[in-house]
Amino acid sequence: MLTRERKRTQVVTFLGLATAGALLLSACSGSSPAGGSTGAANKEFTYLSFAENTSIKDTFTSLSTGSCSTAEADAKLKVDNTPQAAYDQSIQLKAGQMDLPSIFASGNSPQIAKDIESSGALVDIGAELSDMGLEDAIIPAAKSTIEALYDGKVYVLPTEFNVEGIWYNKQLFAANGIEVPATWDDLVAAADTLSAAGVQPFSADGQDGWPLTRLVGNYIYRSLGPDALAKVADGSAKLTDSEYVEAAQKVADLGAKGYFGPSVNSIDYMTAVNQFLSGDAAMFYMGSWILGNFNDPEANKIGNDNIGFMPFPAVEGGAGSADQLAANVGVPLAMSKSRYDDGAKQWLECIAKNFGAQSLKDQGVITGFKVDGDVGEVPALTQSVQDQIATTTQTVLWFEALFTPKASTTSQTNASLLVTGGVSPEQFMETVQADLDAG
Numbered sequence: 001m002l003t004r005e006r007k008r009t010q011v012v013t014f015l016g017l018a019t020a021g022a023l024l025l026s027a028c029s030g031s032s033p034a035g036g037s038t039g040a041a042n043k044e045f046t047y048l049s050f051a052e053n054t055s056i057k058d059t060f061t062s063l064s065t066g067s068c069s070t071a072e073a074d075a076k077l078k079v080d081n082t083p084q085a086a087y088d089q090s091i092q093l094k095a096g097q098m099d100l101p102s103i104f105a106s107g108n109s110p111q112i113a114k115d116i117e118s119s120g121a122l123v124d125i126g127a128e129l130s131d132m133g134l135e136d137a138i139i140p141a142a143k144s145t146i147e148a149l150y151d152g153k154v155y156v157l158p159t160e161f162n163v164e165g166i167w168y169n170k171q172l173f174a175a176n177g178i179e180v181p182a183t184w185d186d187l188v189a190a191a192d193t194l195s196a197a198g199v200q201p202f203s204a205d206g207q208d209g210w211p212l213t214r215l216v217g218n219y220i221y222r223s224l225g226p227d228a229l230a231k232v233a234d235g236s237a238k239l240t241d242s243e244y245v246e247a248a249q250k251v252a253d254l255g256a257k258g259y260f261g262p263s264v265n266s267i268d269y270m271t272a273v274n275q276f277l278s279g280d281a282a283m284f285y286m287g288s289w290i291l292g293n294f295n296d297p298e299a300n301k302i303g304n305d306n307i308g309f310m311p312f313p314a315v316e317g318g319a320g321s322a323d324q325l326a327a328n329v330g331v332p333l334a335m336s337k338s339r340y341d342d343g344a345k346q347w348l349e350c351i352a353k354n355f356g357a358q359s360l361k362d363q364g365v366i367t368g369f370k371v372d373g374d375v376g377e378v379p380a381l382t383q384s385v386q387d388q389i390a391t392t393t394q395t396v397l398w399f400e401a402l403f404t405p406k407a408s409t410t411s412q413t414n415a416s417l418l419v420t421g422g423v424s425p426e427q428f429m430e431t432v433q434a435d436l437d438a439g
Contacts, residue, residue, distance in 0.1 A: 044075060045078065047078070047080070049082075049105055051081035053084075053105070056331060057079050062362055070350075075346065088112050092116075098338060102340075106334040113334050120337065121338070126155065138154070138368055139161070141368075142368025143368075148230075148396070149329070157334075159332065159367055160328075160330025160367055161330070161368035162289050163388065164214065165310055165326070166187075166313075167285075167309055168308050169281075169306060170305075170308050181313045182314065182322070183314050187313050190282075190283075192257075195257065200275070200280060202282075203280070203284045204272055205269045207267055210399075212251065212260075215254075216399055217400075219246075221324065222315040222320040222321075223246070223315040226320055232244070240426070245429050252424075264419060277293065277299055291385065304379060326396050327395040328398065329368050354373070357374070410435050
């Protein structure tokens with residue numbers, strides 16, 4: 001079982017919430033040497049992590065003394081840490097100096113790894129796993145997410161696989177005669193019923209903003225299709241187009257009705273979690289990393305059996321589908337081509353085979369790896385999410401996934417203003433689009 005403290009750490013470090021540094025890889029114009037390095041480097045498998053994230057390090061450490069002990073004998077695991085706030089600049093500098101570690105957190109934004117990969121410095125993990133006969137080691141839904149993040153390529157490993165959706169209080173739904181909403185209109189009708197009964201429909205972290213912009217992004221995907229925000233990224237569509245503004249308007253309408261509760265702009269992450277787990281709100285949009293909090297009986301006052309999960313509902317007549325779960329892959333790990341020697345290759349093979357089971361067993365974390373072996377007792381709610389993941393083959397990203405760092409910050413900073421009437425939906429989308437246009 002995960003502690004609340006461990007899950008707070010993971011929330012800080014998961015990919016979808018962070019923004020990237022701006023340092024350019026000007027010194028990284030040539031390819032890194034292929035094959036493997038020699039000497040002392042052959043005796044180490046170096047891992048560079050966000051200092052705030054301990055779960056991946058702990059899983060690697062467990063593997064080094066267990067399933068990966070053979071790889072450990074050939075290349076000893078060495079863990080280094082860099083604070084997340086300084087990480088992007090640090091890893092870009094190492095890339096420029098051709099001094100990348102064997103395996104490392106790929107950065108706070110997909111763009112960091114894209115820039116490094118463009119210099120030829122990263123291992124083609126998808127090709128390597130295929131050569132090992134492990135092409136199915138990364139589950140289809142996680143592979144779909146990686147390809148969406150990294151321009152169709154697979155050169156990172158998914159240390160988590162977080163699907164996102166709406167968690168709901170079964171008892172409050174039953175008491176108010178509410179069926180699980182299948183469409184956006186059903187969702188609004190459910191919120192209307194709950195509000196009329198004196199129940200706050202949604203708990204939301206307005207202070208950080210991203211849980212609100214997730215709703216905007218999901219509505220866009222459901223109404224316009226899974227490539228809708230990729231079109232914004234490549235310039236073939238704009239957030240100011242009327243069909244995109246409609247999504248912001250729909251979420252703003254919920255706020256105008258008071259469905260996120262009073263003073264949503266002052267509600268932080270843990271307060272929003274506690275509102276839902278105390279029964280003070282009926283629904284909560286969040287990723288599956290929240291299972292750690294749900295599985296903590298001290299935090300969860302409504303009980304795991306009383307929590308259900310639904311994908312973001314369909315928009316009637318829309319081009320998207322509720323089967324296309326919003327997802328992210330936690331802290332993706334990339335591997336350095338210059339350090340990809342026999343020891344690193346052994347480690348990759350062992351990670352692909354064993355990381356998923358080890359992480360689920362020790363950390364309670366669902367990863368993007370196929371799980372083989374004994375993982376102990378898995379809580380029923382966690383198992384239900386795993387079952388949903390197993391049937392998912394296509395995923396979509398979060399609202400800001402393909403945005404520039406500045407546009408991401410602008411979006412999340414203005415989210416609470418959108419739902420409290422501080423900015424109009426048109427103004428919200430115009431402001432974010434202006435940052436996208438600025439590059």
